[in-house]
Amino acid sequence: MKECKTLQEVREEIDKIDDELVELIAKRNRYIHQAASFKNSIEEVKDEDRIDAVKQRVRAKAIELDVSPNMISELFTKMIDEMVESEIAQFRDTTNF
Ligand SMILES: O=C(O)C(=O)C[C@]1(C(=O)O)C=C[C@@H](O)C=C1
Helix, strand or coil: CCCCCCHHHHHHHHHHHHHHHHHHHHHHHHHHHHHHCCCCCHHHHCCHHHHHHHHHHHHHHHHHCCCCHHHHHHHHHHHHHHHHHHHHHHHHHHHCC
16 A cells, blocks of 8 residues: 555545446446346345355455444445345336336
8 A cells, every 4th residue: 555645645545446436336236237137036146045155255354354343234224225226226127127
C-alpha cells in the first residue's frame, strides 16, 4: 500500500479504489446475467441457500481482513437484493414467464 504524503494524494488513491470497486460490481453483475441462463424457475433464480452461503463467506472474509462484518453484510445484502431482482427480470424476459 502506498504511503501518501498529502490528503490530495490519499483522495486520488481512494478515487482509484472506488473506480475498481464499481468495475468489479459491474463484472459481478454480468455474471449474474449468465447465471440466469442456467436456471429453470424463479425459485432457482432466487436461491436462498446460495445467498446465505455467499453472505456467510464474505462475513468470514471481512473478519479475516479486519473490516466490519456488519458493514460487509449490509453492502452485500443490498447488492444481492438488486442483482436478484435484475436476474428475475432477465429470467422472465428470456423465458416469457
Ligand atoms: O449463484 C447464483 O445462482 C447467482 O445467481 C448469484 C447470486 C448472487 O448474487 O450471489 C444471485 C442470485 C441467486 O439467488 C444466488 C446468488
